[in-house]
Amino acid sequence: MKTPRIISTIAALTALSALAAACSSKATAPAPTEVVLVAYDAFTPEEGIFNDFTKDTGVTVKVVTAGDTGTMVSKAILTAGNPEGDVMWGIDNTFLSRAQEANVLTDYTPVDEGDICVNYDKNWFASRNIPVPTSFEDLAKPTYKNLLVVQDPTTSSPGLGFLLGTLAHFGEEKWRNYWTALTQNNVKVVSDWTSAYTVEFSGSSGKGKYPLVVSYGSSPPAEVLYSATPIDTPPTGVIEKTCFRQTEYVGVLRGTKNEAIAQKLVDFLLDTKFQESMPLTLFVFPVNPNAQLPKLFTDFAVRPKTPLTISPIEIEENRDTWIDSWRSLVLR
Amino acid sequence: MRWAQAIPLGALAVFFAFPVVTMLASFARPSDITSTLTNASLVRLWWFTAWQAALSTVLTVAVALPITWAVSRYSFRFSKTLIGLITVPFFMPAVVIATGVKAVLPSAPVPAILWAHVVFNVAVIVRIVGPRWAMLDTTLEDTAADLGATSLRTFRFIVLPHIAPALKNAAAVVFLFCFSSFGVIAILGGIKRRTIEAEIFTQAVNLGDTRTAVSLSVIQAVVILIVFTLGTRQSRVTNTSRTTDTTNDIATTLRIPTQRQRRRIVAAVALPVLIVVAPLVAVILRSLRLDGHFTLDGYRWLFNGTTEAVGINIASTLLTSTTFAITCAVLTTTAALMIASAKNNTSLISALTAFPLMVSAVTLGLGLIVTFDQAPFEWRVERWLIPVIHCVIALPLAVRTLDPAVRAIPESLTQASASLGAGPWKTWRRIELPLLTPALVRSAGLSAAISLGEFGATSFLTRSNSTTVPIAISQLLGHPGAQLSQAAFALAALCVLLFTAALRLA
Numbered sequence: 038m039k040t041p042r043i044i045s046t047i048a049a050l051t052a053l054s055a056l057a058a059a060c061s062s063k064a065t066a067p068a069p070t071e072v073v074l075v076a077y078d079a080f081t082p083e084e085g086i087f088n089d090f091t092k093d094t095g096v097t098v099k100v101v102t103a104g105d106t107g108t109m110v111s112k113a114i115l116t117a118g119n120p121e122g123d124v125m126w127g128i129d130n131t132f133l134s135r136a137q138e139a140n141v142l143t144d145y146t147p148v149d150e151g152d153i154c155v156n157y158d159k160n161w162f163a164s165r166n167i168p169v170p171t172s173f174e175d176l177a178k179p180t181y182k183n184l185l186v187v188q189d190p191t192t193s194s195p196g197l198g199f200l201l202g203t204l205a206h207f208g209e210e211k212w213r214n215y216w217t218a219l220t221q222n223n224v225k226v227v228s229d230w231t232s233a234y235t236v237e238f239s240g241s242s243g244k245g246k247y248p249l250v251v252s253y254g255s256s257p258p259a260e261v262l263y264s265a266t267p268i269d270t271p272p273t274g275v276i277e278k279t280c281f282r283q284t285e286y287v288g289v290l291r292g293t294k295n296e297a298i299a300q301k302l303v304d305f306l307l308d309t310k311f312q313e314s315m316p317l318t319l320f321v322f323p324v325n326p327n328a329q330l331p332k333l334f335t336d337f338a339v340r341p342k343t344p345l346t347i348s349p350i351e352i353e354e355n356r357d358t359w360i361d362s363w364r365s366l367v368l369r
Numbered sequence: 370m371r372w373a374q375a376i377p378l379g380a381l382a383v384f385f386a387f388p389v390v391t392m393l394a395s396f397a398r399p400s401d402i403t404s405t406l407t408n409a410s411l412v413r414l415w416w417f418t419a420w421q422a423a424l425s426t427v428l429t430v431a432v433a434l435p436i437t438w439a440v441s442r443y444s445f446r447f448s449k450t451l452i453g454l455i456t457v458p459f460f461m462p463a464v465v466i467a468t469g470v471k472a473v474l475p476s477a478p479v480p481a482i483l484w485a486h487v488v489f490n491v492a493v494i495v496r497i498v499g500p501r502w503a504m505l506d507t508t509l510e511d512t513a514a515d516l517g518a519t520s521l522r523t524f525r526f527i528v529l530p531h532i533a534p535a536l537k538n539a540a541a542v543v544f545l546f547c548f549s550s551f552g553v554i555a556i557l558g559g560i561k562r563r564t565i566e567a568e569i570f571t572q573a574v575n576l577g578d579t580r581t582a583v584s585l586s587v588i589q590a591v592v593i594l595i596v597f598t599l600g601t602r603q604s605r606v607t608n609t610s611r612t613t614d615t616t617n618d619i620a621t622t623l624r625i626p627t628q629r630q631r632r633r634i635v636a637a638v639a640l641p642v643l644i645v646v647a648p649l650v651a652v653i654l655r656s657l658r659l660d661g662h663f664t665l666d667g668y669r670w671l672f673n674g675t676t677e678a679v680g681i682n683i684a685s686t687l688l689t690s691t692t693f694a695i696t697c698a699v700l701t702t703t704a705a706l707m708i709a710s711a712k713n714n715t716s717l718i719s720a721l722t723a724f725p726l727m728v729s730a731v732t733l734g735l736g737l738i739v740t741f742d743q744a745p746f747e748w749r750v751e752r753w754l755i756p757v758i759h760c761v762i763a764l765p766l767a768v769r770t771l772d773p774a775v776r777a778i779p780e781s782l783t784q785a786s787a788s789l790g791a792g793p794w795k796t797w798r799r800i801e802l803p804l805l806t807p808a809l810v811r812s813a814g815l816s817a818a819i820s821l822g823e824f825g826a827t828s829f830l831t832r833s834n835s836t837t838v839p840i841a842i843s844q845l846l847g848h849p850g851a852q853l854s855q856a857a858f859a860l861a862a863l864c865v866l867l868f869t870a871a872l873r874l875a
Contacts, residue, residue, distance in 0.1 A: 073750075078844060081680030101750060101833040107574040108829060114577065115739050121750055135577050189560045191571055226560050231846045235854050236468065242854035244660075256849045263675070263850025265659050265666060318678065320848075357576060368561055 072298045073099045073122030075113070075290070077106045080126055083314040090305045096298050106132060106194060113290070114139040120290035123299040126306070130284045130346075131197055134353030143296075145288030148306055149321035152254035152280035152344055153198030155185070156273045158240030161248035172278045173206050176249070177218035186225040186237040186247040191360050193229050194283075199251040200363055201352065202281035205345035216366045226367060240273040254280055254339040255320040261333060262317065275339040282344035285321065374711045377704035377764065381725070385761050388736030389728050395739070396583035405584045411568070418564040419592075421479070422547035425486035429543050430536070432487050432644055433494035435637040440495065441502035443634060444623035451638070453869040455645050456492040459818045462839030463552025464846060465861040469648025470557065472655065478562050485553045488645050490543040493766070496815055497542070500808045501535035501773045502528065507624065535773045542769060545593055545726045552824055565589050569729045579735070586729040593727040649865050656862035659855055667859030670852045676841075679848055683860065686841045690821055693837065696756040697763060697820035698813040704760065705767035705812055706805075709775040726765050730825025733758075738829060752835055755827055759820035766819065767812040774808035838864060 080102060087098040101122055103109055110132045113125060117139045126148070128136050136142060155176070162169045170181050188196030204212050225247060227233045236243040238250040241260065257271035287306050289299045305311060312323035316334045323330075330338075405411055436455060440448045458466050463485075470485045505528060513523040529536075549566040558567070565585055573582035626634055656667050670676065671683050725733075737758065741748040748754050778801055786796040824839045836844070838860065845857035 078840070079679075079847060081678070084677065099833055103830060103832060104574075104828050111574050111577060111579070112735070112738050112829065115579070115735060116742060119742050121738075191560075191575055192555070228555050228558070228560055231464070231843070232556060234849060235846055236471065241849060242851045252849065259849040260851075263848070263852040265664075265851040265855060360576075 070096050071099050072096050072124065072295055072302050073101055074124045074126055074302060075109065075120070075122035076100060076102050076126040077109050078102045078104060079319075081318055082311075083318050086311060086314055087305075089310065090302065094298065094301060096301075098302065110136055110141075113141045117141045118292040120292050123290060123293040123295050124287065124302050124306075125290050126287050127285045128288070129194070129286070130282075130349045131194065131201070131352050131356070133286060133349040137349075138353070140291055142286075142288035143291045143293075145286040146303070146307065147284050147324045148287035149312075149315055149319065149324055150282060150284045150340075151321045152340060153195045153202065153251065153283055154254045154280040154339060155199075155276040156234075156238075156240065156250050156252045156256050157276060158238065158248035159272055159274055161239050169274065169276070170249070171276060173203060173215065176224075176279075177215060177222050179222070181222065181249065183223045183225075184247055185219070185222070185249040186227060186233045186245075187251045188230055188233050189226055189228050190363055193233075195230050195233075195251050195253070196226075197356075197360075198281045198283055199279070200359065201347050202279055202345045204359065205281065205347050213362060213366060216363065220367055224367075249276075253320065254341075255316070255322070255334070257337040257339075258316075258333040259320055261337060271337050277339055277341050280339065280341045280344045282346045284324075373707045377707050380704070380757075381761060381764070384737075384757055385725055385728075385733065388740040389724075389733060391740045392583055392732050392736040393587065396580045397587055398580060398584070401580050401584040402587060405581060406588065411565075411585070414563055414565055414568055417562060418548060418566075421482060421486075421562075421564070422544050422550075425483050425490070425547040426540055426544045428483055429487045429490045429547075430494055430540055432641040433491045433498075435641050436491065437495045437498050437502060439634045439638050441499040442507070442624065443626045443630065445626055445631065445634065448623075450869065451642065452495065453871070454642070454649070455495060456814065456818060457649060457865050457868050458488045458645065459490075459492045459815070459822065461649075461822060461861065461864065462824060462842050464556055464839075464843050465652055465858075466648055467553055467556035468655070469651040472651040473647055478557055478559050481557045482550075482553060482562060484644070485557055485648070486543075486547045486550065488648055489553070490546055491641070491645050492815075492818075493543050493546070494536070494539045496811045497539035497766075497770050497773075498532050498535045500770070500811060501777065502532050503623070503807065504774075504777050505531045538769045538773070541597055542726065542766060544596060545723075548593060548596075549589065549726075549729060551730070566729055566731075569731050573731050573735065582729075583732060586732040589729060590727040593723075597723050597727070652858060653862045653865060656855070656858035659851065664855075666852075667855035668863070670856040671859045671863070675852050676845060676856050679844065679853060681836060681841050681844060683841070686836045686838060689835050690838045693756045693759060693835075694817040694820040697759040698817040700756070700760045701763045701767045701816035702771075702809055702813045704764055705771045706809070708764075708768050709771040712775065723765050725761050730762075731829070734826040734829025737826070749830070750833070752833070755830055755832070755835060755837075756820060758826050758830065759823050760816070762823060762826065763816040763819040766815050770812040770815060771805070771808050774805055778804050 080100065082100070091097050099122075103112060106127055106129055109125070110128055113120065113128075113136060120141075125142060128142075128145070133145070137145075155170075157169050159169075167180065170176055170178075175181060176185055187199055190197040190200040203215055206212075207215050225237060227237060230252070233250050234241055234243075234252050234256075237245040237247045238252075239245050239248045240250070254275050254277075257273050257275060260271040260273055261268055287303055289296060289303060293299050307325055309325055309327050312325040312328035315321050315323055316331050316338070322334070322338070322340055436451065439445075440452055466485050466488055467481075470481050470488070474481045474484065509527050510523050513527050514520075518526070548564070550564050551566045551570065554562065554564045554567045558564075566589070569582045569585045569589070572578045572585065624630075657663055657665070659666060676683060737754070738749050740746070741754070782800055783796050786800050787793070791799065821837070822839055823837075824843075827837070828840070832840075842857050842860055845853045845860065848854075
């Protein structure tokens with residue numbers, strides 16, 4: 038009775054330790070000729086873009102990702118001083134202060150920018166002869182009742198951007214009234230960008246019911262680039278006056294063992310070549326003034342000259358209060 | 370051999386208990402726990418979390434039992450396909466099932482949530498209860514029928530007492546899954562219908578309030594522990610009551626249904642299968658339709674390099690997922706066999722293996738990051754950590770699948786084998802192993818499925834070139850542009866088809 042189980046467990050153990058050995062052989066310490074760039078999931082640089090960096094420095098770039106910006110920042114705060122990599126890509130202005138309070142980065146600098154703006158379905162408005170709304174105020178008018186889908190600012194970065202946009206535009210006094218009006222106009226709130234844009238929005242792949250959606254100023258070029266059938270102009274447009282500026286930062290993680298090479302990587306990411314690759318891979322605008330924009334971006338992407346903005350410190354100080362009040366207004 | 374289970378339990382201690390305790394020690398404060406208990410908006414979340422989980426469980430059992438009956442009683446041509454079909458959702462990313470459910474039921478969040486939970490969890494009931502039901506000697510039911518008992522009476526007095534322990538186990542697992550549901554809620558629940566697990570994620574990740582998140586996860590664990598303890602106590606009572614009929618606990622060969630029985634099978638499983646399959650069919654149809662036309666473009670864009678522009682190589686994604694799934698299936702089934710073979714007569718071990726179900730994935734994920742951060746335990750960026758964590762998460766289910774099967778092997782069989790001169794090894798290989806094979810296969814399948822679909826704790830682990838299928842789908846859906854979302858649905862549909870085919874072949 039007993040012996041066969043011994044045999045089975047020994048067999049099992051052997052298999053287990055073989056697996057463990059196989060695993061640990063892969064698990065050797067990172068080579069000193071490697072620099073680790075920590076980024077959010079959606080960081081998808083051009084294939085082979087880091088080859089030049091390796092050629093110049095002899096160091097390869099390993100990109101590691103985990104979750105969205107919020108996940109990345111939460112993890113970085115928990116591991117501040119003992120980071121998972123050397124350089125961090127993509128903390129944005131809504132998270133910057135929180136990361137700074139926890140002393141996550143030794144220094145930081147803007148690396149790209151974009152705008153969170155209301156997008157509209159061109160065809161929907163044209164076919165009904167309804168004028169496209171042009172401002173926050175329009176969105177609360179009866180003409181545009183039941184037409185707008187936004188994201189929950191608690192769980193979604195564009196959702197937070199849109200809320201901050203209304204705060205920047207209406208000010209601390211009046212933003213609550215505006216949201217009450219939006220709610221009465223039956224604004225649809227969903228939890229994330231994917232549900233809003235690819236399911237509820239009528240102008241993209243989901244063919245939903247809502248012709249107005251919170252997305253990015255760079256969404257129209259993406260619609261052209263990844264259109265099912267080749268098209269010359271995007272099916273969607275951007276309502277410029279609703280744009281809230283989102284700036285992403287790059288910085289050296291405090292506690293890195295390769296400070297010098299980390300700094301070199303930051304320089305590389307700010308250099309023209311990488312900056313020019315960003316629009317069509319990451320759908321963001323370069324911050325380097327020498328970087329040329331692709332035609333698709335100059336034609337269809339929107340970057341307002343005077344976007345709405347709020348300082349990172351002000352965002353961090355008030356975010357919880359604003360979100361709490363937003364929830365009590367909108368979730369009622 | 371009881372000592373062998375020390376290995377999987379040791380692994381649980383290292384990869385589960387250690388990180389979770391680290392999180393508790395760093396962030397749990399009694400004052401935070403009391404304040405999260407009295408907060409009115411959180412109390413509403415608790416209430417919704419509990420009742421939707423209870424209702425989801427009841428509905429899942431109702432949908433699953435007819436299917437379980439059919440596949441564990443009869444051998445028919447499409448039974449493998451049937452099991453495959455209902456198992457597919459289990460490894461599908463929440464976004465896909467949710468989109469499928471939404472396509473059929475666009476604007477009713479609560480029914481949609483319940484439906485999605487049923488779709489996800491039917492496989493759990495079928496796979497845990499099925500092997501147990503298959504072991505019930507069919508002559509018992511036949512005799513009951515011969516003596517004039519209706520099918521309902523036969524089920525109530527013959528079948529139910531026999532499958533009750535497995536059913537309670539399975540129902541407890543489904544309850545726990547629905548209680549800590551996250552992906553489905555995030556998509557279908559909108560902003561008002563939220564579970565505590567979703568709130569834990571929001572607190573920790575979006576609001577940066579780790580202490581509130583950990584407090585919530587402590588209370589969640591306590592609630593789950595209470596439910597679980599109640600479940601185990603009941604099944605122990607049932608265990609003792611059924612010791613009398615163990616001599617009949619032999620796996621009987623499945624019957625080939627007669628014409629009349631075939632009609633009964635179709636009648637019994639038609640609706641449940643429709644319920645589970647409709648969202649999958651919706652996904653497949655969606656992958657073939659673009660702007661109202663039939664098209665295979667989504668599949669073309671999947672493989673012609675289109676998706677690489679957003680950093681997703683489909684071939685390597687499929688390879689990664691497959692490697693993780695196989696590793697997880699082997700590791701988990703081995704570990705579960707070690708635990709189940711020890712025939713622990715206390716509920717201690719099954720309670721221990723329930724811990725990974727109790728603790729929020731967010732807490733575990735963050736715990737891993739802060740625990741394995743120092744040499745020689747600097748494992749947090751290692752690729753192998755992902756399948757190991759999948760294994761920890763899959764282990765409770767695997768043990769629950771194997772344990773009833775191990776217990777159901779009557780001692781008299783092995784004793785008879787020994788007295789007929791067979792050595793212990795031969796007895797194990799020729800008697801016990803064949804009896805355990807269906808349960809082992811199910812356990813491996815479940816573990817692989819969990820590995821393929823796991824999206825909670827893994828999403829906190831830092832990855833490099835280890836994009837799994839759910840992550841690839843959600844990333845493709847996370848960009849504007851018809852090509853990418855069409856490719857995402859093609860990938861999802863491909864998974865439905867491939868997985869169904871794989872199970873059909875197995």
